[in-house]
Structures are given as C-alpha cells and as structure tokens.
Amino acid sequence: MASRSFSKEDFSCPVCCDIFINPVLLSCSHSFCSSCIQRVWENKTLKECPVCRETSLNDRPPVNLALKNLCESFQQERQRSGSGVCSVHNETIKLFCVDDQQPVCVVCRDSRKHTDHRFCPVDEAVADNKEILKASLERLQEELRRSVTREQKLCKTAGDIKFHTQCIETQIKEEFKELRQFLDDEEAARITALREEEEKRSQMMKEKIEETSKQISSLTITIRDIEEQMKAEDVSFLQNLKATLQRAQYIPDPDLSPSVPIDFTNHLTNLKLNVLQKMKDKVGKHDLYNVVYSRPPGRVSAPHRSRTVDSDLYG
Incomplete structure (x- = not known):
C-alpha cells in the first residue's frame, strides 16, 4: 500500500537525498536522518535547519517515529515487490553503486546523485557480497x-x-x-x-x-x-x-x-x-x-x- 501511495521522494532526506534512516524531527517540523543533521551541525554554534534556517531548540532532536515506521514499511514493500525496476526512473536495474551500496539503473548512474561513484554489474555485486556475508x-x-x-x-x-x-x-x-x-x-x-x-x-x-x-x-x-x-x-x-x-x-x-x-x-x-x-x-x-x-x-x-x-x- 505504501509503494502505491507514495514515491521515494516522499521518504527522502533533504541532506543525503536517500530514504530516511532513523529520522529526527526539528522544532520547525522538518525531518532529517539523525546522522545527516548531526553532520551538518558539526562544529557549528547555531543549530539551524538546513531547509528553512530556523534555529533548532534542541541539539538532540527526538526521533520521528511515525516517519520512521513509514520508511521501514516503504522499504519492506519495495523489497517484497522484487520487480528489478528502478522506482525513480522505471528502468531495469542492471548496476550496483559500490559507494551507496544500492542497486541502480543506467539513468541513476548518469544522474547528479551518483557523480564519481563506482559501479559494477548486479551479478558481480551479488557474488561479491554473498562471499562477504558468507x-x-x-x-x-x-x-x-x-x-x-x-x-x-x-x-x-x-x-x-x-x-x-x-x-x-x-x-x-x-x-x-x-x-x-x-x-x-x-x-x-x-x-x-x-x-x-x-x-x-x-x-x-x-x-x-x-x-x-x-x-x-x-x-x-x-x-x-x-x-x-x-x-x-x-x-x-x-x-x-x-x-x-x-x-x-x-x-x-x-x-x-x-x-x-x-x-x-x-x-x-x-x-x-x-x-x-x-x-x-x-x-x-x-x-x-x-x-x-x-x-x-x-x-x-x-x-x-x-x-x-x-x-x-x-x-
């Protein structure tokens, strides 16, 4: 149900542009990955929101449990679908981004998000990672x-x-x-x-x-x-x-x-x-x-x- 009602952009962090991981909620109502916001705030005196520049009232913002649950459900639905088609570009997934550790299509490879990233065929990534997991x-x-x-x-x-x-x-x-x-x-x-x-x-x-x-x-x-x-x-x-x-x-x-x-x-x-x-x-x-x-x-x-x-x- 989550994959039919929402797209990946609905669950993407404004900083890393990937699906939220342990999202936190700022006082301005914007959400970010916990690691992303801490990285942005590192060595900064003012803890500002990267989107609206409003100063956060808490340098350790609380976890956005509702968004976290939705992201997990969205990821599980994508994994269950197993169509092998890119949900962003609707292209067949043939490559694996080594830097981002995720399968991508040829359009993803040429996008700004994956600039200077390393790629390999899906079958090689599967073989290599299965050996690592083994x-x-x-x-x-x-x-x-x-x-x-x-x-x-x-x-x-x-x-x-x-x-x-x-x-x-x-x-x-x-x-x-x-x-x-x-x-x-x-x-x-x-x-x-x-x-x-x-x-x-x-x-x-x-x-x-x-x-x-x-x-x-x-x-x-x-x-x-x-x-x-x-x-x-x-x-x-x-x-x-x-x-x-x-x-x-x-x-x-x-x-x-x-x-x-x-x-x-x-x-x-x-x-x-x-x-x-x-x-x-x-x-x-x-x-x-x-x-x-x-x-x-x-x-x-x-x-x-x-x-x-x-x-x-x-x-």
Missing part, C-alpha cells in the same frame, strides 16, 4: 558456538558453586555439632565431678553429725551426773570426787570440726580458658585433617576452580 555468517556461527560453550561452562560453574555451598554448609553444621557435643560432654564431666565432691563431702558431714549427736548425748549425761555429785553430801562428794574428776576431763574430737565447704575456685577459676584450651588440643589436629582431606570427591578447590573457569571461558 564470511560474516561463518564468524557469527563460530561466535554462537563459543557462546553456547561458554553458557554451558557458566551453567556448570553455577552448579559447582551450589554444590560446594551445600557441602561447606553441611561441614559447618557438622563442625558446630561436634563443638556443641564437646561442650556438652565437658559440661557433663564438670557437673559430675562437682556432684561427686558434693556426695563425698555430704557423706563426711553426715558421719560427723552422727558422731556429734552422740557426743552431745554423752556430754548431757555427764553434765547432769556432775551436777548431781555437786549437790551430794560432803563425804559422799569426796568419796566420788576422783571418778567425777575423771568424767569431767572431756577431750573434744578434732575430726568432728566443720569441714571447709566446696571451693568455687576449684570448679570455676579460668573455666572458659581451660575449656577452650582443651578444645584446641582436642580438635586442632582434626581441623587440619579436614582442611587437607575433606574436599568433595571429584571437585576442585574454590580458588583453583575460579582460575580454571576463567581460562576455560576466555582463554
């Missing part, structure tokens, strides 16, 4: 293969990262489980030692309490007897004096003196430091063994892996 296509296909290979390696690396993360997470949990078990065992051992000391001292106190109770009963009886003797008649008092004095000679048992209570320092002094030192002595060699030998089978370490991935992807 080489470009091969490079693109090779780059595609490399990109696919790179993607596969990246996916494998992503999988390795996830696998290593899971392995390390499992190892961390195992290590802390072992540490917690060590602390639980150490706590249980120390509490057991404390309970054993408590039991031993409690048994000693029980025995001393029983012996002390017996001594209290004996002393009570002795005191009562002596008090009775002191109330007796003088002759009777003197007759029993020797025995009474012997009973009054009480010697306390030194072993029944109160024992020293449980000493806090024996169980709490430097508790954390002592446990940490025991932990270090116990698990130090085990940790070194894990660092050297606990890598996942068939996998490489993270630093070595990163160098390998970089060389595989970009080497």
Whole structure:
C-alpha cells in the first residue's frame, strides 16, 4: 500500500537525498536522518535547519517515529515487490553503486546523485557480497558456538558453586555439632565431678553429725551426773570426787570440726580458658585433617576452580 501511495521522494532526506534512516524531527517540523543533521551541525554554534534556517531548540532532536515506521514499511514493500525496476526512473536495474551500496539503473548512474561513484554489474555485486556475508555468517556461527560453550561452562560453574555451598554448609553444621557435643560432654564431666565432691563431702558431714549427736548425748549425761555429785553430801562428794574428776576431763574430737565447704575456685577459676584450651588440643589436629582431606570427591578447590573457569571461558 505504501509503494502505491507514495514515491521515494516522499521518504527522502533533504541532506543525503536517500530514504530516511532513523529520522529526527526539528522544532520547525522538518525531518532529517539523525546522522545527516548531526553532520551538518558539526562544529557549528547555531543549530539551524538546513531547509528553512530556523534555529533548532534542541541539539538532540527526538526521533520521528511515525516517519520512521513509514520508511521501514516503504522499504519492506519495495523489497517484497522484487520487480528489478528502478522506482525513480522505471528502468531495469542492471548496476550496483559500490559507494551507496544500492542497486541502480543506467539513468541513476548518469544522474547528479551518483557523480564519481563506482559501479559494477548486479551479478558481480551479488557474488561479491554473498562471499562477504558468507564470511560474516561463518564468524557469527563460530561466535554462537563459543557462546553456547561458554553458557554451558557458566551453567556448570553455577552448579559447582551450589554444590560446594551445600557441602561447606553441611561441614559447618557438622563442625558446630561436634563443638556443641564437646561442650556438652565437658559440661557433663564438670557437673559430675562437682556432684561427686558434693556426695563425698555430704557423706563426711553426715558421719560427723552422727558422731556429734552422740557426743552431745554423752556430754548431757555427764553434765547432769556432775551436777548431781555437786549437790551430794560432803563425804559422799569426796568419796566420788576422783571418778567425777575423771568424767569431767572431756577431750573434744578434732575430726568432728566443720569441714571447709566446696571451693568455687576449684570448679570455676579460668573455666572458659581451660575449656577452650582443651578444645584446641582436642580438635586442632582434626581441623587440619579436614582442611587437607575433606574436599568433595571429584571437585576442585574454590580458588583453583575460579582460575580454571576463567581460562576455560576466555582463554
């Protein structure tokens, strides 16, 4: 529909006289190819329209989307027609302008637009450009293969990262489980030692309490007897004096003196430091063994892996 309603001139840039490429719209409503207007304005202070000389309000004018869409539709319609006839001069297209990279007729060749341009027959241009495109296509296909290979390696690396993360997470949990078990065992051992000391001292106190109770009963009886003797008649008092004095000679048992209570320092002094030192002595060699030998089978370490991935992807 576009080719029947419009001609090439309707879609031609006033600067390059060719169909618009990425047209932009100036404030004066004139349109130009983006590259053409920037080339005209290069090294100029005033940004004037090449057609009406009106100063543009924007040195980066917006894209004329409507015109751009129309130009693309017009080009597609021309390509679909494939008549091999010049749309400007209605002559059979037999030549290819090397400078403008477009097929032309003999009238186009002699026109002012193609002055001093180079031309070649259409069949030669097709052969030469197909070879160029073939080489470009091969490079693109090779780059595609490399990109696919790179993607596969990246996916494998992503999988390795996830696998290593899971392995390390499992190892961390195992290590802390072992540490917690060590602390639980150490706590249980120390509490057991404390309970054993408590039991031993409690048994000693029980025995001393029983012996002390017996001594209290004996002393009570002795005191009562002596008090009775002191109330007796003088002759009777003197007759029993020797025995009474012997009973009054009480010697306390030194072993029944109160024992020293449980000493806090024996169980709490430097508790954390002592446990940490025991932990270090116990698990130090085990940790070194894990660092050297606990890598996942068939996998490489993270630093070595990163160098390998970089060389595989970009080497």
